[in-house]
Amino acid sequence: MKQKKFFVPFFLMVIVPAIIIGLLSLFGFSQTLNRKLSDSLFHLLPSHHSLSKDIVIIDIDEQSIAKYADHPELGQWPWKRTVYPTLIGYTKLITAPKVTIIDIMFTERSDYDEALVAANLSLGEISHAANFRDGGIVVPRKGQEDLGQKFNVPLPEEIPFPRYENASFPIGEVGETAPMIHVVNVIPDSDGILRRFTPFIRWKNRNFPTLALQAFVAGKPYETEWKEGRLWIQKEKTKREVPLGKDGLVRAYFYTEDELRNIPRYSAAGIIESLNQLNSSEVEDPEKLLVPPSVFENKIVLIGTSAASTHDDVVTPHGLFPGVIGQAVFASNLLEGHMLRELPEIVGMGFTFLILVIGVFVLFINQWHLLKNIYPIFAISMFVGLFYFLYRLDLVLASSSFVIAFPISYLLGFAYLTYTEGKEKRKFNSILRNLVDPGVVSEALEDMDSLKKGGEWEITAFFSDVAGFSSISEELSASDLARLLNEYLSAMTKILKSNSGTLDKYIGDAIVGIFGAPIQNKEHPRLACKTALEMVTELEVLRSNWKEKMDYTETARNMTFRIGLNCGPAKVGFMGTDSLASYTMMGDTVNLSARLEAAAKDYGVSILVSESIESLCNGEFHFRFLDWIRVKGKEAPVKIYSLVSLVSDLSPQVLEAERMYDEGFQFYLNREWEKAIVSFEKVSKIYGYDDKSSKLLISRCQSLFKNPPAVDWDGVFTRTSK
Known part of the structure; x- marks a missing residue:
């Protein structure tokens, strides 16, 4: 396959120009052209006699x-x-x-x-x-x-x-x-x-x-x-x-x-x-x-x-x-x-052939884009330099083969490269335009090689899932379910793209997104947090419209979702076949994000994030500490937080409730179960509703009170499910 791909540019850039200059030589046009071109070069070059x-x-x-x-x-x-x-x-x-x-x-x-x-x-x-x-x-x-x-x-x-x-x-x-x-x-x-x-x-x-x-x-x-x-x-x-x-x-x-x-x-x-x-x-x-x-x-x-x-x-x-x-x-x-010796035309043809072959490698093998643009300057400089060097020795290099063949060769090569890259760009554009904002697509396609090759760098992985979607799907007809999903996914994806996020895939009602790829962006954790909060707000708007129209079922109209966010190094790039490929991410950072989305259900929060997100975004966003957990498949404990709101939207009530929760968690770590339970109970009273995170910790304290942990217990809760 590679040989076949290499043959076409070689044919266009070497064989076709060679046939043209061969015909010119055969019919005797090249000799006159050689002399006319050498006259022009003699005028331009310094005289040495x-x-x-x-x-x-x-x-x-x-x-x-x-x-x-x-x-x-x-x-x-x-x-x-x-x-x-x-x-x-x-x-x-x-x-x-x-x-x-x-x-x-x-x-x-x-x-x-x-x-x-x-x-x-x-x-x-x-x-x-x-x-x-x-x-x-x-x-x-x-x-x-x-x-x-x-x-x-x-x-x-x-x-x-x-x-x-x-x-x-x-x-x-x-x-x-x-x-x-x-x-x-x-x-x-x-x-x-x-x-x-x-x-x-x-x-x-x-x-x-x-x-x-x-x-x-x-x-x-x-x-x-x-x-x-x-x-x-x-x-x-x-x-x-x-x-x-x-x-x-x-x-x-x-x-x-x-x-x-x-x-x-x-x-x-x-x-x-x-x-x-x-x-x-x-x-x-x-x-x-x-x-x-x-x-x-x-x-x-x-x-x-x-x-x-x-x-x-x-x-x-x-x-x-x-x-x-x-x-x-x-x-x-x-x-x-001072007489000049005209070198055989085959010498000029040989030099030209070498330049054309190098041109094929520069355009189709070399990955340095700058060289593709400057190679014509280099080739012309090589030709002029060789011509002048020989001229100083009173030798005349036949010029017509280079002057005719090189422009034809490079134009054909660039045309074919543009066609093939354009074909690839159209393919990747078709994929990307469904994944990211159109403004990002054009920027991503500027460096096709890097885009195809991908790489490993820091991103923010985004996972969201609708709570209780199985129940909703059982209550709706196929057409209503499709309409509900289209309405929900369209609204959420629009927010994702508008914040420079990349849609990795849909898994039923779940949305998987990437922030910071394919275009690297240092703001990816902040943009992911902003996206999550805007999605929460948008879902409230959707629910309000559905209730006003009495659309779908009661369960559907009260739909909620969970979001998991984590940032760190991950492998990103197009994966699949030439005809069917998708831009995706892989690695521990991605796996943890998926685990956080699932864990959000236990704590009754909409957005659950890792410590890496909290440490990078706590200046603009407010996070509530929830727990230390150990997710399935990982030994290292993870400190998890709930993304509450923008710092500017924070209320004293929320701060007081979180202070009480932190106090209770400290009692929990100190094995003071009764005091921890008292503090956690006060959290729900401050909020004015049952706080599921507090209730989860109360239940855990009661269990540990009856069955005290081992001496080396570190307070980290190990999740046994994904």
Whole structure:
């Protein structure tokens, strides 16, 4: 049964979410979602890498194009190619940069190609852009095969680099004289966002370096190593592992948006203006130029565009940026080793599965309610903490399984828990609403586990019984007897509930009640006494109504009852089966209360209580001492009292009668039987009616006078009946 009960929440909280994330993975949605979620987390978490300080950009920006739109040598975009040797030459005025990488393609013939050819031959470390593509008509171009052969990098065929059908190399002599070339292709993910790059791209089974790789090697010789599915690139003393994915791409670390916007970028217009100032001797000190040549010293210089008219924009995790910025990020990743390794999706799924299984135990095994509420916070903290820990190690945890599965799991779990607890609450509510006041029911149901488990604590046990009910039942028809009982029990139960009492059960005409459970209440003895006195008053009202209507029989109209009260520790809780249970009490405290109710008949009182009740309530209620008795089944003697009234309702006559009774009882304990009898007789005279308690003690004194007790007699009367 327990296994069956555990299977449903396990199925809802683990199996169902597992099926959902399995389907998302099967249809390829999870990969894109993983990357989108990781982008969001990267934005929230602190950055731990900074963009390389070796990269600077010469930017053909809006200002450059606007300023020189009417210039005879430059003109409108695209600029004449004579400007590029000027820009490259300016970077080498003092100390040459490590390499100059052009992010602008020269794949079409121009009348000014000779300027680029001359720059290639005289200015040294320059890398020109090539572009690869798929589709379209393949038109062989002169010298293309030679360039492919010249710049090919031999690599194992098994490396899964991206592959293209067509290639556009720098045109003619520009390509033939180029010291280096690089492929400028960027490959966005399926959602259009550029997150990944590759060090090499394939065309016709040949491998060509990308801009990022050329920035890393900076024109120096390098070696590659492919071993056990891992790629290393070594330049001089620097060996860099590139954590390629299955598609030959590597996840880029995109730094922060502020860093991207603050990459050193020098306007092409500023460089041209600086060169003009230098040539005209307007500024003699190069460091005071608008763009000092020293800013390019020993740097990796990228020449690119950011003007809108050049249409070279890419969508990054930080939004829309010029393509050259994306290339700068990739270059920095290789230079500094900031590439991210995307962990297999199964790792994220495994972590999620563990969290879901723990969630089942938290919701359905754990008894600490606070943990059920804070576990989502704990689980999310665990996920974010693990993600950040791995992120600091440049590892990316697949997030979609947790982000999708955990909310679904916990919502399903809570829904099922609410349903099952609601079902139990409805069952217990159905029971409790007949036992206690509705206000107490809602409070009791707040802690279902404690309610079901019960416990042992101090309560007041209440027993009442109608005197001579057998005679009444014999005189009445079945319908009248039922009507009488309903009228009597309804009135008495209403009083019981209104004083926070719990109805344990009806036993024919008898009422069994509990004060101080299921909701613990320190006032339970006082409330029980108040209930007993109110019941006595209510019975007088009922009798008056019956007499006025001449209802039932004479015996019924003069009905009386007896009540027994005792407080102390008792076991309380629901007892029975799942389908039929009642809230009840057990223990010596309960048994004594029942014995007191029976003993009340002997003393002719309506309410008989134990010493424990009297000692706790004598400030508000008045009690009359009656006797020391030893009830059946118990060796310890019990001091018993009659609950008379509220202290405020006490009369001098009652006090005088009780004083005389106490005097008589002291004579009784001293074995002065004759004096005790005299005192007990005076009690009835003071009351003005026969006091049954006094008559009982008189009868006992007369018996003891004739048959004196043993020497060790302690004055305690032992009851032989229940």
